[in-house]
Amino acid sequence: MKRYVAIWFRHLLTDRYLLRQPELAGEPFVLVAKQKGRMVVMACCHQAEKAGIETGMVVADARAVLPKLAVLDYDPAMAETLLTAIAEWTIRYTPLVAVDMPDGLILDATGCAHLWGGEIPYLKDIMGRLKTSGYDVRGAMAGTIGTAWAVSRYSRAFPIITEDLQTEALLSLPPNALRLPHDVLEKLSKLGLYQIKSFISMPRPVLRRRFGQIMLDQLGKALGYVHETFEPVRPIEPFQERLPSMEPIRTATGIEIALRKLLEKLCTRLAAEDKGLRQAVLKCYRIDGEMRQIEIGTTGPSCSVAHLFRLFELKISGIEPALGIELFVLEAPTVEPLPAAQEALWSLNSSNKLVAIAELIDRLAARAGNDVVHRYLPAEHHWPERSFVVATSLNDQPQTYWRTDQPRPVELLPQPERIEVSAPIPDYPPMVFRYKDTVHKVKHADGPDRIEAEWWLADGLHRDYYAVEDETGNRYWIFRLGHYGDDHNPQWFIHGFFA
Template sequence: MTRVVSIYLQDLPTDRIRRADPSIPPEQAIAVIARSGSKRWVSAADAAARKAGVHVGMPAAKAQALFRGLMLVDADPAKDAAALERITLWALTLYSPIVAVDGIDGIVMDTEGADHLQGGELAMVTKIANQFLAKTLTARVAIADTWGAAHACARASRETVIVPSGETVRAVEKLPISLLRLPGKVVSDLRTLGFQTIGELANTPRAPLTLRFGPEIGRRLDQMFGRVPEPIDPIRTAETIEVSRAFAEPIGAAETINKYVGRLVVELIEELQKRGLGVRRADLIVEKVDGTRQAIRAGTVKPVRDVAWLAKLFRDRTEKIEPGFGIEKLNLVAVIVEPLEERQKSSSLVEEEVKDVTPLIDIYGNRGQRVYRVAPVASDVPERCVQRISPAADPVEVTWVSHWRRPVRLLTRPELIEAIALLPDRPPVSITWRGKRRKVKRADGPERIFGEWWRRDAEMEAVRDYFVIEDEAGERLWVFRSGDGIDLETGSHRWFCHGIFA
C-alpha cells in the first residue's frame, strides 16, 4: 500500500539565511520582512524570534520595537524556492525515487517499498529528521497513507507523526480546515459558515458545498481520504537524464516488463555515453492506468555503462512490480551520475587476473544491506581510530601506529565495570563485568592515552590508563581507568571494559 512522507520546513527562509552566513550566532533572533508598497510585515520568524513574541503577519515596525536585538532580513522568495529545490534534489538521492516540492515550504515523497531499506517507518522518519537537523534545517516529518493526510499532520504537530495504515480519518478529523490545502478565501468563507475542523467539513453533505464553492473542497477531501489518487510528480532538472516508453495498450506480464526495461536501459546508456557519464543510481518509475506510481531503485558502487549489468539489477527486482489494471508508461531516470572514462584493455597475450567484487557489492546494496569498508584514522583514542568508507574507495594510505597490542574486538561503547585496584597506576586484581566477577591472574600496563584537546575543551586534561588483563578462565580483556588515579579533573577514576582479545 502507498505510504507518503511529508517534510515541513517551517523555518526555511531563516534557515537559508543562517546557512548562507555561518557567522550568525545561534542565539540571534531572525525575522524575514516582506513588503508591498509602503507596507512591511514579518513573513517568517525563527524559533528565537517567535519566543520573543514575533509572529508572521506582524508589522515590521512593531516586531522591531518588541525585540530590540531582532535581526531583520528582506524576503527573497526566489532564493527560498531555489533552496527548496536543492533540498528536494538532495532528498531524491537519499530516500525515495518519487520526491517532489510541496508548496513553498515542504517536500513530499512516496516511500512505498523504501522503508524496509532503512529499518522500518519509525527508523526512516527519525533518520530523516536527524539528517535534516544535521544540515541545520528545522523539519517536521509525518507519514500517512495519502499526500493530504501526511501534509496536514506534519504541519499540525511539533513532533514526528506516523499515522498507521487505514487510520487516516481518526488522524485528521480534528485538524483545522486550513490544512486541507484550499485557497485562503475558501477557508475564510468556510470559517464564516462555522466550519472549524476537517471532520466537520467531511461530515457535511457534499452538494451544498459544491454548489457554493465548486468541486475543490470535495476533491481535496477525497484525496486526503484516499478515495481518488493524487500522483506525485518527481522533481526533475534540465540536466536529468531520463528515457521513457508509453504504451498504447497497458502491459502487465513480467516478461513484457523486463523486455521494455531492457530497451530503456540501452537508451539510457546511449545518452550517458554521449555525455561521458556513468550511472551510480537509477530509478524505474512505473505509471499505472489507475493514476498510481510504483518505483524501483538500483544503485552501483561505481559509475557504470554496462547494459547487461544494469538490466540485471532491475530484472532482479521487477517481480515486486504490481501492475494492477495495467502499466501505461515506464520511466528510467539516472538520479546520480559521475564522469566515466573508457579504459583500454591490455593487449598482452596473457590476461592479468583482476578480481572485481563490485558486482557482489551492488547486489547486496540493492537488497538493502549496508556495505562498507573500515579504514584507519590517525587518532590515539581507540573509538576514533577507524572510519567507514565506501567499499570501492581508493586505498587509504593512513596506517595505525602503536607499540601496544590492540583487541580483535572493540566494543561499540566502553562498558562500566567494578574493579578493585590500587591507585594510582596498579592494574585491577578483580573486576565485575556484565554481572560476572572475574579474578585477574595476569595484567600488562598501563598504557596512557591522552584526550584530544584540539577537538573539545573537555578533553584538555582527560587521560585514560589502559591494561590488558587475563582472568582465571584465560579470557583476555582490554580495560581502562578514566583519569590518572590522582586528580579528578583528569577523569572520574571509574573503570571500563573496552575490548576483547582473541
C-alpha cells in the same frame, strides 16, 4: 499501497541564514522586503516568533515589540532554490521527491521503507538527518499526500498514519489542514466549523453548495478518492536499481560488491523484457551529502553482467568514498531492444566471434574514449574520400562492396591537399614534388591508377593516382586531376600516406 512523506520546514529561510551566519544564533531576526511602499516581515526565526513577531507584520511594528530585532534582506528566490537542493539530497531515500512551496517537500516513499527496516526507522532517519543539518522540521507518513501534509503541520499525534486510520487522523485537525482557500476558511469560521469532524460527514451536495467544488476536491485528496498530481524534481529512470548500505562503504572492494549486486538485478529485469542497455550510470551517495558517479557506454545493447562489470571496474578508482557511501543507485538511461541475434552476441557461452570484438571495442572506449574506435562501410562513390560511411553498430551491413584491386594508404587525408610537382608529360609520375615547404625527390613510382568521377557530374575530371617513394623511403599517394592539354593545366594533390 501508496505511501507518502510530507516534510515541513518550519523556519526554512531563517535556518539557512543561521547555517551561513552562526553569529546570529540566539538573536531574534527577521527577513524583510518592501511591499506597497512598506517594509514587511517575510520570515522570522524561532526567537522572534516567541517574542510575538509574525510574518506579514510591518517592520516598524515588529521593532516596537522587540527593539533589538535584527533585520535582514529577503531573497524571493531562495526558498525554491533551497528546497530543490534539499530535494536532490533526499533522493537517497526515494527516487521521487517533489518541492512543496513555500516550505515543504513531498516524498513518494512507496516500496522504500523496508530498505531502512520499516516505516518508523525510515522516517526517523530522514527527520534526524535534517535536524542534525540545522533545520527545524516536522514530518509525517500517510497513504495520501493530503493526509501526510495535514498531519505534519497540524497534528501532534504519532506521525505515521496507516491506511485504515487516515480519516480518524484528520477529524480533530482544523480546516486549514485541508489546504483550503482563504474565502472558504472564512465561511467555515463564521459557521463555527473549527474542526474537520464538524463537516466531514455532511452530504456532498451540501458541501458543494455551501463551499464549492474545492471543498470536495481537497477532502478527496486527503482521503484518497481524488488523485493528486505529483511532479518530482527529477524524473525517475524506468530502469533503475537502488542499494542502501547499513554501514558506510569506504573501500573499492565494497563498491565492487554493491555494483555487482545492482548489475545482477538490473540485467535480470532487462533480460526479462528482451532489452539491453547502451548506457549505464552508477551514482554513489556519500554520508557527507555529496554524490559521485561514473558511467559507461556500449557499442550495442547489452545485459551481460560480467561484461558490464568489467567496464565499470576500469572507473571505480575514480570514486572518492570520503567518509563512506550510504546509497548506490544504478540507472540505465539508454535502453534498446535486444533481438535474438543480439542475445547470442552478448551471451558469454556463445561461440560467435563478434562477442570478443564487441567487448574489446567497449573496453577500448572505456579506457581511451568513445572516439577511439570507428567502423567504416563502403559507399557507392568513386572518389576515395567519399567512398565510405561510418557504421554506428556492429549489426550494420554494407549496401555495396569495396571495388579496388590497388593498394590504398593506411592514412587518408580528409580532403586532398595541393602540391607542386615537376613531372614529364603526358602520363608520367612526378620526379620532384613539394609538400608543406618540403621537397621530396621521387625514387620509385607505381601507377597510374585511374579513378573517374561519377557519370552524373558533367564537369567531373578523372584522377590518376600514383604510389611514390622518396629518397628517405617514405611512401605517398598522389594524383593528377585531369589531362595536360592546350586549355587545361592539371593540378596535383597528395591524398594519403603508406605505412
